[in-house]
Amino acid sequence: MLSLKYIQENQEEAIKALKIKNFDAREIIGTIINLDxxxxxxxxxxxxxxxxxxxxxxxxxxLFKxxxxxxxxxxxxxxVELKETISELSSESNSILTNLRDLLLQIPNIPHPSVPAGKGEEDNIIVKTLGEIPTLSKNALPHWELAKKYNLIDFELGNKITGAGFPLYRGKGAKLQRALINFFLDLNRDAGYEEVIPPLVVNEESGYGTGQLPDKEGQMYHVTEDNLYLIPTAEVPITNIYRDVILNAEDFPIKNTAYSACFRREAGSYGKDVRGLNRLHQFDKVEIVQIQHPEKSYAALEVMVAHVESIIKKLELPYRLLRLCGGDTSFTSALTFDFEVYSAAQDKWLEVSSVSNFESYQANRLKLRFKEKNSKKTQLAHTLNGSALALPRIVAALLENNQTPEGIRIPKALIPYTGFDIID
RNA sequence: GGAGAGAUGGCAGAGUGGUCGAAUGCGGUGGUCUUGAAAACCAUUGUACUGCAAGGUACCGGGGGUUCGAAUCCCUCUCUCUCCGCCA
Structure with a gap:
């Protein structure tokens, strides 16, 4: 959430900036300032x-003594009278405080000045498009057919065991998952990210910390008996490592990476682009997270984008880089870049990574602060994260783009990880 | 799942109704001493809100209660540890 201080000092600026996110903040900010x-x-x-x-x-x-x-x-x-006054005032104070927090939680993050106005995907800016679009023979198959043909992924079995959106990978399909995960983790480690294996289930507090709660309550699987949530991304447990932490400026940058299964209910998105691996309830993803000094977070964002790009290049996939418009930038993000790879048989661009700077928006919720050397004052740190990378759509593009009459060719860089160079 | 014990500052650990934001030790920071270092000694060392400042207020796992007054007593929740049971 935004800090009260920021809102007070930049009222008009904030209202103007939030219009880029199609959010009319005038009334709520007025209420907040009065309430404060x-x-x-x-x-x-x-x-x-x-x-x-x-x-x-x-x-x-x-006197007694x-x-x-x-x-x-x-x-x-x-x-007696004083006590009564105190209890009145303090209960009023409590209700003001919760009220204030509720309002604050309703305001999305301020978009970076470079975020273009826009309603949805059609308004995103294509920063660049690179890589060769493969020309497939006319009997080329979409990945779900290929997955079946080569016995890589069994959607029906997943359906039987759990339900739609929970595929079962087998044989070379399973090995390919494992190869990609290790490949990504190794590259992230080489880029200076410390690997962690976080819990896949988080408590309510962690959900609030990174902003999944209360905004996206319906997106997460909720284990009501224990009031725990299945993580929709490793961002949640990793970033929450630093909840309620006061760092020293010299601790920056903090860089973590993790593989995790991700769980998303995807409520309301049925029927749209859900074939095959395009949208799942459970999928694998390797995530990178950085905690940064506010003055260095945008430079870090650029480096993160370049890093993700280098991974996609190694996979030899055609891709494009998007600067998301206000309408497509998430609630908590200030600036987001998406990577999409081209999946040739579907003739579709598929989002495989989203790299964002949250500035102090998450840090404020997390109470993630730092101190400058020789200073007693704490200030909010900046948090950033990105997918590096999400697996299913990478697999979709790999299968479709690399299909040949002899089988599916594995990109060179990945062969040491798969142990085979073709799926046939 | 059953029985018991506990949760205090960066850490260890005292404190069982007032003078306690909290002893003491360790650690951290600054200084004295020293050619330098170590040791020793001195000082300092939590977070937040509020105020120009001096200061004030809150916080001893979370919430509630008793009391003029709570780290301390009571209720409740959460978590941790020990033993037993079950188990990858």
Missing amino acids: EKRKANQSELDATQAEMNSLSKEIGN SGKTEKANLAKAKT
Whole structure:
């Protein structure tokens, strides 16, 4: 969430910027500022009353000690009114505080000045398109047919065991998953990211920390009996490592990578682009996360984008890089770049990575702060993350683009990981 | 799942109703001493809100209660540890 201080100091700017995200903030920001005025007034009154109470209590204690019981009892009578005032003021203060937080949680992150206006995907800016679009023979197959033909993925079995969107990988299909995961993790490690294996299930607090809650409650599988959530991305557990942490400026950058299975309910998205591997309830992804100094986060974002790009290049897939418009940039992100690979038989661009700078938006929720050397003051850190990479759509493109009459060719860089150079 | 114990500052660990934001030790930071270092000694060392400042207020796992006054007593939730059971 945005910090109150930022909103107060940049009211008009914020309202203007949020229009890029198609969010009309004028009313809510007005309410917040009024509420905060109330909060301050209420708080200082509470503090003063509390102070009076404290000194009176001390006095009573001393009176009792020195045996002046009557005087003490007299003083005690005075506390009755004070107590009542305190309980009124503090319950009011509590309700103001929760109210304020609820409102703050409703405001999306401020988009970076470079984010173009726009409603949806059609307004995203194509930064570049690279790689050769393969020409397939006219009897080329989409990946779900290829997966069946070569016995790589069994969608029906997944359906039987669990339900739609939970495919079962087998044989070379399973090995390909494992190869890609190791390939990605190794490249991320070489780029300086420390590998972690996080829990796949998180508590409510973690969900709030990275912004999945309350905005995207319906997107996560909820284990109600224990009030835990299946992670929709490793971003959630990794970033929450740093919840409630105060770092030193010299700790930056913090870089973590993790493979995890990801679980998404995808409620409401049935019927659209859901064939095969295009959209699943459970999928594999390798994620990268950085915690950065505010002055260096955009430089870090660029490096992250370049890193993801280098991985896609190694896979020899045609791709394009998009700068997302306001309407497509997520609630919590300030600036997001998407990578899409071209899946030839479907003739579709598929999103395989999303790299974002959240600035201090998550950090504020997480209470992730740092101190400059020789400074006592804490400030909010910046968080960034990106997919490096999401597997299913990479697999879709690999299968479709590399199909030949002899079988499916494996890109050179991946062969040491798969142990085979063709699927036949 | 059953029985018991516990949760205090960066860490260890005291504190069982007032003078406790909290002893002491370790660690951190600054300094004295030293050619340099170590040792020793001195000082300092949590977070947040509020205020120009001095200061004030809150926080001893979370929430609630008793009391003039709670780290300390009561209720409740969460978590951790030990033993037993079950188990990859």
